[in-house]
Amino acid sequence: MVLSFHQAFWDVLNPNGSLVINIKDKVVDGVRHRYVWRTIEALCEQGWCAIDDYIWNKPNPMPGRWPTRLSDGWEYCFHLCKTKKPYFDHEAVKKPIGDWTESRLAKLGKNDKTRHNSVNESGFGRDLSRWVDKTKVLPPNVLTIGLVGKNMGHPAVFPIELPAFFIKLLSPKGGLVVDPFGGSGTTGVAALQLGRNCILVDNNADYFAEANRRLTDEGHITLYKPTRKKQAQRVPEQLQLVEKAETPYHANGNGVSNRNGTTLKKTKMQGKRITS
Ligand SMILES: C[S@@+](CC[C@H](N)C(=O)[O-])C[C@H]1O[C@@H](n2cnc3c(N)ncnc32)[C@H](O)[C@@H]1O
Structure with a gap:
């Protein structure tokens, strides 16, 4: 299997940074399709170290009835790195x-x-x-975290404890967390609440707006709306979401990109490294 998407992550990831992939296999033609396993194997063939496989155990999965299966009660979270010694803060995730x-x-x-x-x-x-x-003690690599309810402005919102766990474990305070499928912005909210910076990407304008709202309300950041006057002023050294013409969908610490990937604004976040 030849994969290309991973190269962008490889290129920007710190040598001791981590890539966590939450991915769920599905049933195709009555049987479990193994594309998840094959994807991880292909990533390893291309140089990634598969440090561990975490199971996200969902105690409240959607109920249902299928002829030969039970309801999907868990998902994978694969921890991948460029080296076998990533940043790893045991103390940050210890539990009573x-x-x-x-x-x-x-x-x-x-x-x-x-x-x-x-x-x-x-x-x-x-x-x-x-x-x-x-x-x-250290927790096991099975994370039991309930799904959050519907009507959250997005159909597949993470429980915030899930990204928060990996952010605490795999990134230092002040590090940079990137979620290329940001959705309603849960990963970004967790990152900001834990003292990290974040970059979120989503190709849906409605979800982008919802992420903006949550980052303001729950991440406690001030949205930065560039006016000529303000552009000349000092910019807070934190995540900045820039609203501008052309409905930009990609908000990040280096600015915001429009659909063509054109960077509209640079900020003081330049030079921060990707950690997770
Ligand atoms: C499962 S959702 C993520 C939900 C998120 N974890 C949250 O808590 O809200 C995946 C998101 O990826 C976005 N997406 C799908 N394909 C994309 C692409 N090619 N580029 C950017 N975003 C994409 C979708 O719009 C969707 O919001």
Whole structure:
């Protein structure tokens, strides 16, 4: 399989940056089509490191009935990088260890105090004594996050916890987060709320407007509307959405591009690197 879309991401991504692809396979002619697996394999053949496969577990999937399948309750989020050592902030995503420790760690047996191989030599050894006095642990790579309701100005809005998880884990504060399928702007809202900058792209004018609204209301940024007078003034060093003639659809820190990709305005964001 020959892919070309990835080259643009490769070209701008920091050496220690990450590309997270949320992609869902579908059923074609009664069976699961494997284009998702083939896409990831093709990306690896072209140099990307498949660091991990995350499962987004949706506890509230759309109900339905199909002859040979159950409802789709999860989606992939693939973590891809240019190297095997991306920026990775374990501490940022740690969660409370939970009540189980009080009873389980109170009386540790001999086998709990040293790391030993599992009986069937599967390689999944454990040493429970490491968890004594710990209050936080790393979460698993299965992310259980409920879908958000409809009527959000877009038919497929992310729950904000999903992009927020990857932004915290894979980008530093002040880093740059890019969502080339920005939709209603959830990734951008999460990025701004977490102290990152963002670039959003969408080819639908209605969704662009909705993203503008959400970035203002939930991301707490001030939309920048260029007038001649204002252009001469200092521009806030944050994401700027520029409204201009020709209905620009691409809003980013370097300005806004119209349908032909012509940059309409440059800002102080130039030189920031892509992190995620
Ligand atoms: C699944 S939605 C993303 C929703 C988003 N995560 C949110 O929370 O609102 C995908 C978006 O990609 C946009 N899109 C599809 N093809 C595109 C393209 N070729 N260029 C730019 N945007 C595109 C669609 O308009 C749609 O809003």
